[in-house]
Amino acid sequence: MMLENQQILLENNSGSNQLDETQNVEPSDVNYDTLQDLCDNNINYFVNDNTDNGQRLHQSFVAIKEAVENIRPLTIDLRNISQKYNFEENYPANGYFSYTLIVDCTVTLILQFNKKVCLKRNNILFRKSSYVKEVESYASLLNSLVCYGEALKLLSLADKADCLFLDNLPEELMALSNDLDQHPFYGRNVGFQFCESIRPIMRFVILSMAIFSEAFYSHGSLFSKAKNSVTTTAKYILDPEERSKRVIKIFQYANVDFCKSFWFLAESELMKQVPLVVGQSVAVSKIIQIPPQPLLLNVDNREVSIPVPNSYIGKRPIQVRLISYEAREGMIGEVNTKNKLLPRSRGLMIHCHGGGFAAQSSQSHECYLREWAKQLEVPILSIDYSLAPEAPYPRALEESVFAYSWALQNSHLLGTTAERIVFVGDSAGGNLLLGLVQKCLALNLPLPHGIVPIYTPTWLSLGLSPSRLMLLIDPLLPIGFATRLIKAYVVPPISRDPPNALKNGDCTSDTESFEEVSQSDLVELQAHKSPVSDASESITCGSLSSPTADTKDTIKPTDISEIDIVSESTTQTVNPSDLLERYVLDSDTDTDGNRIAVLKQETSRQGYERSIHSRFLSVVANLRNRFGSWVSTTRENDEEIMLDTSKPYNILEECNYKINVEAFASPYHATDDVLSRFPQVRLVTTHLDPFLDDNVLFATKLKKLNKDVGLDVLPGLPHGFLNFSLISKEAEQGSKLCIQRIKEILDLDNLPPLHTES
Structure with a gap:
C-alpha cells in the first residue's frame, strides 16, 4: 500500500484534515477464526503421531491455539484503549494501536504457515524435522506477544494522567517483564513486524552484530581472532537460536563503546562507496x-x-x-x-x-x-x-x-x-x-521557515510509554542500547x-x-x-x-x-x-x-613518493591501533559485559532511573510560551517506531496551541528507515514523503521574484 495512504496529516492553520479512509484497518476476525480452525486441523492430524517430531508439532499447534485464544481479547481491549489517544476518530497512532498491528501481522504469518503444513503434510517428501523449530518459534512468539500485551494493559492502568509516559514503573510491570521471553523476536522471526523488503535487512543486522561481538570481545592474537570469526560466523548463520541468545546478551550487557563501534561499521571504506556507486551523484x-x-x-x-x-x-x-x-x-x-x-x-x-x-x-x-x-x-x-x-x-x-x-x-x-x-x-x-x-x-536568532523532525525522541527520559515497549522487540534499537545511549548523552x-x-x-x-x-x-x-x-x-x-x-x-x-x-x-x-x-x-x-x-602543495615526484610512504605508515599504524584498541577494550570491559553469564536480568530495570533533562534536550517539556512561537512543524514517524508516542504527544501539544503542525505515520517501516532508502522500496517511498514535506515548508515556487538591476 502506498505510504501516502497511510498518513495522518494535521494542518491546524488550514482548518482541514487530509485523511485517507484506507488508514482505518480493523482487526480481521476471519483471520483469527481461520487460524484456530487450521490449528485444530493440524492438532488432530499429529495427535496420533508417536514420533518425537510429530509430538513436538502437536504440542506446538496446541500452544499456538491457546495463545490465539489469549491474545484475541487482549488485542480488542488495547485497540479500544488506543482510541483515547486518537487525533481524529478512527485514526489511531500510538503504541497501543501499534501492538494490534504487530499482532495482526503475526496472526497472518502463522496462518500462512499453518496452510503450508496442511497442504504438504501428506506429501512423501514432507520432513517433520524441518518444520518443528519453525512452528515452535511461532508458538513462542505468540506467547511472548501475550506477555507484551499484558504489560501494555498494566501500563494503561498505571497511566492515570492519560499522558502515555510513565517515569515510575509499577512493580507489577517490573515483575511481568521477567516473564517476557525476548528470544523469539531475534531468532527465526527477527523483523517479522516490518514490511517484506525490510525483513532481510533486519536479519543481516542481527547476524552482523552477533559476529562482530565475537571479534570485539575475544581474546588472543590476530590469527586466533580471525579463526574464531570464521567458526562463529558459520554457527550464527546456521543456528538462529544461538544467534538470538548472543544478541540478547549483547543488548543486556554491552556498553556504549560496543554500540558506537558496531554502528561505525557504516563508516567503513566499503560502505562509504555505496552512495557513490548506487546512489545519486552530486556536484x-x-x-x-x-x-x-x-x-x-x-x-x-x-x-x-x-x-x-x-x-x-x-x-x-x-x-x-x-x-x-x-x-x-x-x-x-x-x-x-x-x-x-x-x-x-x-x-x-x-x-x-x-x-x-x-x-x-x-x-x-x-x-x-x-x-x-x-x-x-x-x-x-x-x-x-x-x-x-x-x-x-x-x-x-x-x-x-x-x-x-x-x-x-x-x-x-x-x-x-x-x-x-x-x-x-x-x-x-x-x-x-x-x-x-x-x-x-532564546538568543533572538532568525528562525527557520519550518522544521521536519523524523522519528525523533521529543521526551528524552528513561520512562516508558506504549510505543517504547517496542524497544523490547526492535532489532535496530533494543532497550539496552536506547537507555545507555540516553544516559551517555544527558548524564555527564x-x-x-x-x-x-x-x-x-x-x-x-x-x-x-x-x-x-x-x-x-x-x-x-x-x-x-x-x-x-x-x-x-x-x-x-x-x-x-x-x-x-x-x-x-x-x-x-x-x-x-x-x-x-x-x-x-x-x-x-x-x-x-x-x-x-x-x-x-x-x-x-x-x-x-x-x-x-x-x-x-605543488605536485612533484618527491612529494608523490613521500605521500605514498606516509600513506603506508598510516595504514600500518592504524592496523596496530585498531587491534590494540580491541584488545584493551576486552581487558577493561570483560568483567562487566558477562556475555556468557546466566545471571537473571530485568530488562526494564534500567528504565526505572529518573533523569532531569532541560527542555532544550527534551522539547516536549518546553513551555507553552516557547512552543507558541515555533515555526511550522512536520513530524514524520512510523507505526513501529519506539518513539512514536513522543511524536504523537508533541504534535498534540502543538495542536492545542493552534500551531501549524503535521504528523505522518508510515506503516511497516522501522526507526531509521531513511538509511535503507537505497535498498527498500517502502523506505524509498518514506524518503519521498519527507522530500514532499520539506518542499511544502520551503515553498520556493511562491517566493516573490528577485529584483534585478537594470
Whole structure:
C-alpha cells in the first residue's frame, strides 16, 4: 500500500484534515477464526503421531491455539484503549494501536504457515524435522506477544494522567517483564513486524552484530581472532537460536563503546562507496571546518554574540558537510571552477544526522541526502556534531547553534541567499534541531521557515510509554542500547576521558584558524566525531584568517566581502574567495576512515613518493591501533559485559532511573510560551517506531496551541528507515514523503521574484 495512504496529516492553520479512509484497518476476525480452525486441523492430524517430531508439532499447534485464544481479547481491549489517544476518530497512532498491528501481522504469518503444513503434510517428501523449530518459534512468539500485551494493559492502568509516559514503573510491570521471553523476536522471526523488503535487512543486522561481538570481545592474537570469526560466523548463520541468545546478551550487557563501534561499521571504506556507486551523484560534497572563533551576527540592525562551544572537550573546529546537486555561484571551493555555475539557490536545508547522539556522521547519511539535494534543488548543510559519551549534552547543541549562526552569516559561501531555511533531522538529529529552534528563540536568532523532525525522541527520559515497549522487540534499537545511549548523552560522565580516547592539548586561542590546527588536534577531533572520507571531496577551511597574519584584534565577520589582513609589515586587502581557494586542504585517509589534513602543495615526484610512504605508515599504524584498541577494550570491559553469564536480568530495570533533562534536550517539556512561537512543524514517524508516542504527544501539544503542525505515520517501516532508502522500496517511498514535506515548508515556487538591476 502506498505510504501516502497511510498518513495522518494535521494542518491546524488550514482548518482541514487530509485523511485517507484506507488508514482505518480493523482487526480481521476471519483471520483469527481461520487460524484456530487450521490449528485444530493440524492438532488432530499429529495427535496420533508417536514420533518425537510429530509430538513436538502437536504440542506446538496446541500452544499456538491457546495463545490465539489469549491474545484475541487482549488485542480488542488495547485497540479500544488506543482510541483515547486518537487525533481524529478512527485514526489511531500510538503504541497501543501499534501492538494490534504487530499482532495482526503475526496472526497472518502463522496462518500462512499453518496452510503450508496442511497442504504438504501428506506429501512423501514432507520432513517433520524441518518444520518443528519453525512452528515452535511461532508458538513462542505468540506467547511472548501475550506477555507484551499484558504489560501494555498494566501500563494503561498505571497511566492515570492519560499522558502515555510513565517515569515510575509499577512493580507489577517490573515483575511481568521477567516473564517476557525476548528470544523469539531475534531468532527465526527477527523483523517479522516490518514490511517484506525490510525483513532481510533486519536479519543481516542481527547476524552482523552477533559476529562482530565475537571479534570485539575475544581474546588472543590476530590469527586466533580471525579463526574464531570464521567458526562463529558459520554457527550464527546456521543456528538462529544461538544467534538470538548472543544478541540478547549483547543488548543486556554491552556498553556504549560496543554500540558506537558496531554502528561505525557504516563508516567503513566499503560502505562509504555505496552512495557513490548506487546512489545519486552530486556536484558538491565537501567537508568544511568552521574555526572556533567568536561570531557577531547582525540581526535586524543589532549584534548578537554567538558563544564558541567549549563544554567538555574545549574549543574545537566544527565540522559540517555541504551537499549540492549543482555547483552554484559563490559556493566555497567552486570559485575557480571552469564548470558552469548556477545562480544562488533561495533556500537552504540545515541537517543533523541521527545515531543516538553517539554514532554516525553526515557521510553515513549521504545515501538519502544526495537524492534530497537533487529533488529539493537547494544546498544541504549537514552538521557533524561531537558525539557522546566524550561530548555529552549540551556540546552537540552548542555546536549546532554555532554552525547555524555561521551559515546565516556566510550563506553566500554555501551558494544560497537563505531566504527560506528548513531544519531537517532524523532521530537524535531531529531532537538537536528542535533544541536549536528553542535556542534561536532564546538568543533572538532568525528562525527557520519550518522544521521536519523524523522519528525523533521529543521526551528524552528513561520512562516508558506504549510505543517504547517496542524497544523490547526492535532489532535496530533494543532497550539496552536506547537507555545507555540516553544516559551517555544527558548524564555527564564522571571522567571526561574515556578509556581509549586520544589525549592531546586543547585549543586555547579563540581566533585559532583551521590552518593552524596541528595534526594531533585533528586526530583528537576525529576521536570525538564520526570519521569521514571521500576521494572526491576536499576539506575546506572555514576561517578567513591568513596563517601568516598576526591578528591582534578579533575579526568581526559580519561583512566578509572585504577583509583586512594585518601583517607585520603591510596591510593589504585580500579577496576572501581567493583566500579560501588558496588554503583549500588536501587530505590523506587512513584505513579507519580518519581524515589527516595537509596543506595543498605543488605536485612533484618527491612529494608523490613521500605521500605514498606516509600513506603506508598510516595504514600500518592504524592496523596496530585498531587491534590494540580491541584488545584493551576486552581487558577493561570483560568483567562487566558477562556475555556468557546466566545471571537473571530485568530488562526494564534500567528504565526505572529518573533523569532531569532541560527542555532544550527534551522539547516536549518546553513551555507553552516557547512552543507558541515555533515555526511550522512536520513530524514524520512510523507505526513501529519506539518513539512514536513522543511524536504523537508533541504534535498534540502543538495542536492545542493552534500551531501549524503535521504528523505522518508510515506503516511497516522501522526507526531509521531513511538509511535503507537505497535498498527498500517502502523506505524509498518514506524518503519521498519527507522530500514532499520539506518542499511544502520551503515553498520556493511562491517566493516573490528577485529584483534585478537594470
